[in-house]
Amino acid sequence: MRVLVVDDEVRLADALARGLRSEGFAVDVAHDGQDGLHLASENSYDAVLLDVMLPVLSGYRVVQALREADNWVPVLMLSAKDGEHDQADGLDLGADDYLVKPFSYVVLLARLRALVRRGAQPRPVSLTVGDLVLDPGSRSVRRGDAPIDLTTREFSLLELLMRRAGQVVSKTDLLAGVWDANADNDLNVVEVYVGYLRRKIDTPFGRRSITTVRGAGYRLEPGGD
Amino acid sequence: MRVLVVDDEVRLADALARGLRSEGFAVDVAHDGQDGLHLASENSYDAVLLDVMLPVLSGYRVVQALREADNWVPVLMLSAKDGEHDQADGLDLGADDYLVKPFSYVVLLARLRALVRRGAQPRPVSLTVGDLVLDPGSRSVRRGDAPIDLTTREFSLLELLMRRAGQVVSKTDLLAGVWDANADNDLNVVEVYVGYLRRKIDTPFGRRSITTVRGAGYRLEPGGD
DNA sequence: GTGATACCTGAGAGCAGACTGAGGGTGGCT
DNA sequence: AGCCACCCTCAGTCTGCTCTCAGGTATCAC
Numbered sequence: 001m002r003v004l005v006v007d008d009e010v011r012l013a014d015a016l017a018r019g020l021r022s023e024g025f026a027v028d029v030a031h032d033g034q035d036g037l038h039l040a041s042e043n044s045y046d047a048v049l050l051d052v053m054l055p056v057l058s059g060y061r062v063v064q065a066l067r068e069a070d071n072w073v074p075v076l077m078l079s080a081k082d083g084e085h086d087q088a089d090g091l092d093l094g095a096d097d098y099l100v101k102p103f104s105y106v107v108l109l110a111r112l113r114a115l116v117r118r119g120a121q122p123r124p125v126s127l128t129v130g131d132l133v134l135d136p137g138s139r140s141v142r143r144g145d146a147p148i149d150l151t152t153r154e155f156s157l158l159e160l161l162m163r164r165a166g167q168v169v170s171k172t173d174l175l176a177g178v179w180d181a182n183a184d185n186d187l188n189v190v191e192v193y194v195g196y197l198r199r200k201i202d203t204p205f206g207r208r209s210i211t212t213v214r215g216a217g218y219r220l221e222p223g224g225d
Numbered sequence: 226m227r228v229l230v231v232d233d234e235v236r237l238a239d240a241l242a243r244g245l246r247s248e249g250f251a252v253d254v255a256h257d258g259q260d261g262l263h264l265a266s267e268n269s270y271d272a273v274l275l276d277v278m279l280p281v282l283s284g285y286r287v288v289q290a291l292r293e294a295d296n297w298v299p300v301l302m303l304s305a306k307d308g309e310h311d312q313a314d315g316l317d318l319g320a321d322d323y324l325v326k327p328f329s330y331v332v333l334l335a336r337l338r339a340l341v342r343r344g345a346q347p348r349p350v351s352l353t354v355g356d357l358v359l360d361p362g363s364r365s366v367r368r369g370d371a372p373i374d375l376t377t378r379e380f381s382l383l384e385l386l387m388r389r390a391g392q393v394v395s396k397t398d399l400l401a402g403v404w405d406a407n408a409d410n411d412l413n414v415v416e417v418y419v420g421y422l423r424r425k426i427d428t429p430f431g432r433r434s435i436t437t438v439r440g441a442g443y444r445l446e447p448g449g450d
Numbered sequence: 451g452t453g454a455t456a457c458c459t460g461a462g463a464g465c466a467g468a469c470t471g472a473g474g475g476t477g478g479c480t
Numbered sequence: 481a482g483c484c485a486c487c488c489t490c491a492g493t494c495t496g497c498t499c500t501c502a503g504g505t506a507t508c509a510c
Binding site for chain 3 (some may be wrong): 499507508
């Protein structure tokens with residue numbers, strides 16, 4: 001049973017590692033998101049304990065990246081925050097379970113064992129925001145019953161916005177997430193594609209689900225309108 | 226939980242039986258296809274582990290016979306061969322899952338548990354998508370009442386698309402699934418064969434059931450049009 | 451109001467992905 | 481050997497997606 005622990009609080013991470021090793025797990029440790037993602041991608045773990053607040057790359061992003069790479073290792077998210085939304089966000093992004101700090105070690109162990117037992121579960125997620133439905137498997141999008149035809153770029157863009165529905169996503173983030181890491185792209189291309197999206201998912205339905213937040217980015221309204 | 230193990234390698238069969246018994250299963254063992262079929266028919270098991278290469282009656286034939294007798298006990302096929310086609314053949318004939326020897330015992334156990342949990346699933350041996358019907362057994366294809374003549378390659382391609390109907394299948398996946406795992410093939414061959422297929426299953430009927438999803442792959446429309 | 455900034459959008463060039471027709475190679479059959 | 485069906489490669493064509501650019505419009509500060 002191999003487990004990866006990703007947490008920037010070194011003392012906590014070490015304590016966890018020690019504890020888990022004494023339970024018979026083989027434990028690797030990373031202290032930032034980038035290292036964590038790298039290790040998780042390169043190795044085959046039975047579970048990953050992942051802090052949300054991480055340097056370089058947040059826990060959310062790590063899970064997201066893993067899932068996008070079709071890596072369905074069970075992920076147990078750890079977070080200092082306890083807002084309802086954080087939990088929902090974490091699970092939305094593909095985490096399998098969620099634990100709020102401070103947590104009891106016994107509880108952690110129980111949840112971890114449950115995760116490992118359940119194993120990796122490729123899930124056919126379809127994202128739903130209001131009456132918008134996006135299914136990555138069939139690469140299809142619907143508003144209610146009306147199918148919507150999107151190009152690859154438009155699809156990726158909408159997917160990212162839906163994964164972060166209700167949150168403001170900066171143009172830089174969108175560029176990094178939808179376009180390749182090559183930052184040599186003009187931010188204007190994001191504006192252009194948000195325009196295309198609006199014309200396909202909003203205008204025909206008299207909606208306005210993608211809000212511009214001047215100076216900050218765009219937000220997909222959770223209500224769907 | 227009753228399980229039947231059918232394998233002519235006595236040592237393997239015994240090892241499996243011992244292991245499964247220690248997990249709490251009640252295990253019966255048969256060493257050839259005829260015995261296996263007989264036991265499976267007479268008793269009500271929760272799952273059958275079935276080797277492909279068997280004396281007297283091959284594993285394929287056993288499954289086939291069981292299904293024809295309307296016996297839908299979950300069957301996990303074990304095989305020493307690992308060609309893509311063997312796998313497809315096994316599943317075609319009505320096996321529920323497939324494992325290539327040598328396999329890890331842990332994996333076997335996990336798959337077996339999953340099968341038992343799912344239970345017996347009556348299903349027709351032929352694939353149907355809209356008015357397209359493909360019968361792997363007789364290697365025949367029909368659109369409605371009109372029989373369609375396909376070459377081997379075209380048949381495998383359509384079969385894979387039908388198994389994933391509604392989902393987008395990438396050209397890489399198609400290449401890996403229909404052509405051999407040898408990746409030295411050009412992806413263009415997939416495009417060519419999709420073209421051939423369209424000319425046989427769509428054009429004559431004025432349909433368009435294979436959709437191109439630019440940059441992603443192809444999708445066989447579940448509606449059949 | 452005026453200017454500055456941020457965002458939107460129409461037009462069009464460029465290009466990559468997909469389609470298709472032609473043809474060579476291979477293996478089975480007569 | 482000759483024929484045929486099938487498999488695959490190649491190159492040319494075409495479609496329509498992507499992105500840039502430039503000018504227009506909304507929003508904000510003063």
